Amino acid sequence: MPERVKVVENILSANDRLATVINQQLKAHRVFSINLMASPGAGKTSLIEQTIRILSTKMRIGMINGDIATSLDADRAAAAGAIAVQINTGGECHLDAVMLQQGLQSIDLANLDLLLVENVGNLVCPASFDLGTHKNVLIASTPEGDDKPYKYPGMYRGVDALVINKIDLMPYLNFDMNRFCQGVEILNPGVITFKVSCRSGEGVNTWTDWLLANVADYKKQF
Amino acid sequence: MHELTVTESLLEIALRHAEKAKAQRITALNLVIGQMASIVDESIQFYWTIIANETIAREAQLNFRRIQTEFTCQACKTVYNPLDDSFLCPHCQSENVRLSAGDEFFLESIEIES
Numbered sequence: 348m349p350e351r352v353k354v355v356e357n358i359l360s361a362n363d364r365l366a367t368v369i370n371q372q373l374k375a376h377r378v379f380s381i382n383l384m385a386s387p388g389a390g391k392t393s394l395i396e397q398t399i400r401i402l403s404t405k406m407r408i409g410m411i412n413g414d415i416a417t418s419l420d421a422d423r424a425a426a427a428g429a430i431a432v433q434i435n436t437g438g439e440c441h442l443d444a445v446m447l448q449q450g451l452q453s454i455d456l457a458n459l460d461l462l463l464v465e466n467v468g469n470l471v472c473p474a475s476f477d478l479g480t481h482k483n484v485l486i487a488s489t490p491e492g493d494d495k496p497y498k499y500p501g502m503y504r505g506v507d508a509l510v511i512n513k514i515d516l517m518p519y520l521n522f523d524m525n526r527f528c529q530g531v532e533i534l535n536p537g538v539i540t541f542k543v544s545c546r547s548g549e550g551v552n553t554w555t556d557w558l559l560a561n562v563a564d565y566k567k568q569f
Numbered sequence: 570m571h572e573l574t575v576t577e578s579l580l581e582i583a584l585r586h587a588e589k590a591k592a593q594r595i596t597a598l599n600l601v602i603g604q605m606a607s608i609v610d611e612s613i614q615f616y617w618t619i620i621a622n623e624t625i626a627r628e629a630q631l632n633f634r635r636i637q638t639e640f641t642c643q644a645c646k647t648v649y650n651p652l653d654d655s656f657l658c659p660h661c662q663s664e665n666v667r668l669s670a671g672d673e674f675f676l677e678s679i680e681i682e683s
Binding site: 348349350352353354355356357358360361362439441443471494497501504529530533536 | 676
């Protein structure tokens with residue numbers, strides 16, 4: 348007779364265990380880290396460039412970029428003043444804890460206060476893979492349309508902060524901010540939201556102030 | 570999504586629990602998957618036949634219990650499945666609603682012979 352054994356374990360538990368190891372590794376070096384997720388073209392690298400320009404006088408910033416190919420994004424971050432490492436995922440559509448751990452071997456955590464992890468542009472897969480970072484951040488952009496929370500609820504539900512980029516384009520688009528924010532609020536009640544334009548710089552300071560406060564809070568435990 | 574990674578992880582979990590229970594054979598895996606997790610059952614089944622082939626889970630049946638996305642209205646307590654383009658309560662139009670099901674993604678149990 349077959350016997351039933353209760354398991355109740357997250358299907359990606361192997362990834363989650365490694366994410367915990369990464370989290371401890373970051374803590375050992377007192378590095379605060381952010382996992383930045385978005386669709387392709389939302390402005391992940393632009394936000395990273397702005398963030399580095401504003402914060403690099405206040406802290407040491409590193410950036411790990413996951414991309415299917417090329418090092419264009421890591422080059423942009425390096426040009427803006429960060430220590431940048433490229434992980435080419437070789438076709439994988441998301442970063443997982445294994446890939447991030449490999450990337451971490453190429454960066455000296457002892458020389459960092461803040462690590463920005465730029466995930467592969469994708470609104471589905473990255474949401475499932477915990478990386479062990481301290482905050483998960485989603486960058487949405489107005490040209491993507493106001494229906495995105497409704498179409499990709501899994502992504503909007505799991506993040507700690509939301510940046511809405513390209514607000515300078517709103518006069519030219521049919522983007523209904525109320526409809527968009529209503530979907531977000533239902534999926535992720537109270538999630539902190541920043542409305543920015545990486546092109547004009549509008550609102551970017553509210554985001555970097557939040558980041559600065561989070562890094563300061565994190566450092567208090569040491 | 571990334572069905573091969575999911576299948577590998579499933580096999581690892583199932584074998585670990587089977588070993589603990591001193592199983593000779595794993596006959597079934599009972600999975601609970603919410604609608605928000607975008608994985609394809611047939612694809613997992615396909616990978617399973619390849620990667621579990623040399624293991625005691627070779628003949629295991631994969632049972633998928635799919636859970637539909639469901640909201641509960643905090644105002645009038647209506648429980649409902651949302652429309653494609655709106656999450657609002659269909660009864661009272663409130664936006665004070667909370668997701669109550671649909672983000673499950675776990676292996677609930679395995680069935681073994683020992």
